[in-house]
Amino acid sequence: xxxxxxxxxxxKLGLVIDLDIxxxxxxxxxxxxxxxxxxKMAPLTDIEPYGAxxxxxxxxxxxxxxxxxxxxxxxxxxxxxxxxxxxxxAPCVTVCPTGASYKREEDGIVLINTxxxxxxxxxxxxxxxxxxEYDEDEGVMKKCTLCIDKIYNENLPEESRVPACVSTCPxxxxxxxxxxxxxxxxxxxxxxxEGYALMPEQGTKPVNRYLPPxxxxxxxxxxPRMLEHQDDGSDGAGLLARWVDKVLSA
Amino acid sequence: xxxxxxxIYFTTASGAGYGLLVWLSVMGAMGIIPADRTFGMVGxxxxxxxxxxxxxxxTAHLGRPERAWRALxxxxxxxxxxxxxxxxxxxGPTGLYALGWVMLGQNTGLVxxxxxxxxxxxxxxxxxxxxxxxxxxxxxxxxxxxxSVGYLVLSLMSGALLMLxxxxxFQMGHTGLMIKLVVGLSAxxxxxxxxxxxxxxxSPATSTAxxxxxxxxxxxxxxxxxxxxxxxxxxKEMGYKIARKHALKLRQIALVSxxxxxxxxxxxxxxxxxxxxLPVSTLALLSAAIGxxxxxxxxxxxxxxxxxxxxxxSAV
Numbered sequence: 001x002x003x004x005x006x007x008x009x010x011x012k013l014g015l016v017i018d019l020d021i022x023x024x025x026x027x028x029x030x031x032x033x034x035x036x037x038x039x040k041m042a043p044l045t046d047i048e049p050y051g052a053x054x055x056x057x058x059x060x061x062x063x064x065x066x067x068x069x070x071x072x073x074x075x076x077x078x079x080x081x082x083x084x085x086x087x088x089x090a091p092c093v094t095v096c097p098t099g100a101s102y103k104r105e106e107d108g109i110v111l112i113n114t115x116x117x118x119x120x121x122x123x124x125x126x127x128x129x130x131x132x133e134y135d136e137d138e139g140v141m142k143k144c145t146l147c148i149d150k151i152y153n154e155n156l157p158e159e160s161r162v163p164a165c166v167s168t169c170p171x172x173x174x175x176x177x178x179x180x181x182x183x184x185x186x187x188x189x190x191x192x193x194e195g196y197a198l199m200p201e202q203g204t205k206p207v208n209r210y211l212p213p214x215x216x217x218x219x220x221x222x223x224p225r226m227l228e229h230q231d232d233g234s235d236g237a238g239l240l241a242r243w244v245d246k247v248l249s250a
Numbered sequence: 251x252x253x254x255x256x257x258i259y260f261t262t263a264s265g266a267g268y269g270l271l272v273w274l275s276v277m278g279a280m281g282i283i284p285a286d287r288t289f290g291m292v293g294x295x296x297x298x299x300x301x302x303x304x305x306x307x308x309t310a311h312l313g314r315p316e317r318a319w320r321a322l323x324x325x326x327x328x329x330x331x332x333x334x335x336x337x338x339x340x341x342g343p344t345g346l347y348a349l350g351w352v353m354l355g356q357n358t359g360l361v362x363x364x365x366x367x368x369x370x371x372x373x374x375x376x377x378x379x380x381x382x383x384x385x386x387x388x389x390x391x392x393x394x395x396x397x398s399v400g401y402l403v404l405s406l407m408s409g410a411l412l413m414l415x416x417x418x419x420f421q422m423g424h425t426g427l428m429i430k431l432v433v434g435l436s437a438x439x440x441x442x443x444x445x446x447x448x449x450x451x452x453s454p455a456t457s458t459a460x461x462x463x464x465x466x467x468x469x470x471x472x473x474x475x476x477x478x479x480x481x482x483x484x485x486k487e488m489g490y491k492i493a494r495k496h497a498l499k500l501r502q503i504a505l506v507s508x509x510x511x512x513x514x515x516x517x518x519x520x521x522x523x524x525x526x527x528l529p530v531s532t533l534a535l536l537s538a539a540i541g542x543x544x545x546x547x548x549x550x551x552x553x554x555x556x557x558x559x560x561x562x563x564s565a566v
Contacts, residue, residue: 003324003326003327004327019465024475026477029477053480053481054480055480055481055482055483056482057483058477058478058482061477061478061482062477063473063475063476063477063560063561064473064474064475065459065463065465065471065472065473065474066471066472066473066474067463067465067466067467067468067469067470067471068468068469068470068472069468069469069470070469070470072469074468074469075468075469076465076468076469077474078463078465078468080463080465082477082560091386091387091388093327094327094328095327095328095329095330095385095386096324096327096328097320097321097322097323097324097328097330097331097334098317098320098321098323098324098331099320099323099324100320116317116320117313117314117317118312118313118314118315118317118318118320118321119312119313119314120311120312120313120321120330121311121313121487122328122330122382124483124484124487124488125251125386125388125389125487125488125555126386126388127388127557128387128388128457128462128556128557129557129560130484130488130557130560133482133483133484134313134483134487135313136313136483138313139312139313139314140313140314141313196464197464198461198462198463198464199457199461199462199556200461201456201457201461202387202388202456202457202556203387210464212464212465212467213465213468
């Protein structure tokens with residue numbers, strides 16, 4: 001049924017991505033691909049992977065942006081992982097004509113039943129975030145499952161029951177948890193860091209949150225002096241060195 | 251947006267087919283056009299051909315066309331599903347009306363009631379088709395109050411032109427009313443499209459690179475590194491740009507070929523000799539077909555999707 005859940009549970013599983021910490025290494029994207037190409041939405045088909053124009057299905061894409069304030073003369077470079085936000089008002093679900101696209105009542109995860117998907121691509125048109133990609137080879141849509149086959153997997157040690165992108169992140173920029181519970185660690189993190197939703201004006205009520213880069217620490221506004229090959233100054237040198245410099249330069 | 255040929259053919263051909271069905275039903279039910287069997291057979295045959303070939307063509311862009319029947323299940327939430335259901339329901343009364351006309355030689359009275367019902371259902375189906383696009387908030391150029399009106403008027407206009415050509419070919423008479431309708435609808439369509447184009451040009455952005463990334467607090471946002479070196483599905487499907495480069499020229503072609511030439515040619519029918527009526531009206535139809543195909547191609551190709559904000563677009 002592609003209507004949104006009538007009685008959604010309070011649990012809203014999702015990700016919190018800290019843009020202050022992300023170093024843009026793409027490990028989340030790579031490990032996502034590795035886990036999911038044999039997971040629930042498998043395979044994540046690649047077309048011409050070694051050809052001139054490789055293409056393929058990925059659930060996670062890492063962009064890099066620059067935000068420039070021309071008046072203040074400042075800029076920030078931010079690495080920005082983009083994946084499904086598991087929206088509360090997921091338009092990709094309601095546009096689906098077949099019922100293949102659905103939002104789980106128990107935890108809010110948005111999934112696709114690839115056995116009944118007709119590959120009309122309308123869900124990818126309805127999603128503002130580019131979370132859904134078309135698998136040309138299978139003729140169906142694919143998307144992030146929040147590693148549903150990992151987070152509930154009792155064969156894995158408990159600390160491993162988080163999405164692949166979270167467990168692999170070397171800088172700890174990604175957190176996973178219940179954003180519907182205000183007392184969860186992720187909700188507290190969002191509250192403390194003023195985490196935000198992407199494009200709230202699209203009305204999709206995303207569950208995932210992004211934590212903004214922290215303000216730059218104010219310090220010496222001037223760039224450090226470059227060491228020059230020719231030694232033509234004695235600023236900042238000690239008393240003795242300046243005296244020697246003076247005597248020898250005479 | 252990538253303009254899929256199958257969808258362009260679907261929306262224009264089935265639009266014209268439904269438009270023709272509306273005029274056949276209305277003109278028949280009102281007793282303006284007599285229930286001539288050959289005329290009915292050719293008219294309904296052509297209309298059903300356009301509608302059915304359009305619907306079949308729309309399944310050509312599916313990844314799994316053999317599962318298309320599943321698209322009928324989610325009419326509670328999905329406009330695409332509603333459109334599929336409406337298309338099938340419409341075949342009932344329309345088919346019966348066509349049978350009444352062709353087999354029984356009747357198109358008024360009780361049979362005429364079926365005609366009115368089928369005209370209504372045809373319009374509802376075209377409206378549902380338009381809502382597939384108009385309901386998408388991610389594409390502001392489609393999420394526009396004139397999208398549905400445009401689909402309906404263009405369907406009625408192309409249908410009226412087809413009807414007129416058929417009336418002239420079969421020397422059915424009563425072309426005066428149809429000529430007025432074609433001229434009026436073409437003028438209305440031209441006005442609508444001009445208003446629409448002006449409006450999408452002027453509309454303020456609904457989303458920006460700043461709102462898409464939430465980084466506006468630090469200044470103007472631009473992408474400095476793409477996640478991938480080659481185009482992915484999102485860029486191929488949503489990042490279509492060629493049309494915007496030629497948008498103005500293509501709009502002029504759509505306007506002149508789609509509406510102005512057909513309007514002028516059809517308006518001239520009243521004052522030219524009867525033997526020229528068929529070639530002139532056929533020419534008007536051909537011109538309109540080209541114009542409408544360009545118009546529909548532009549409708550898709552020109553529309554920007556907000557996901558492009560993640561790939562270097564600054565405002566959509």
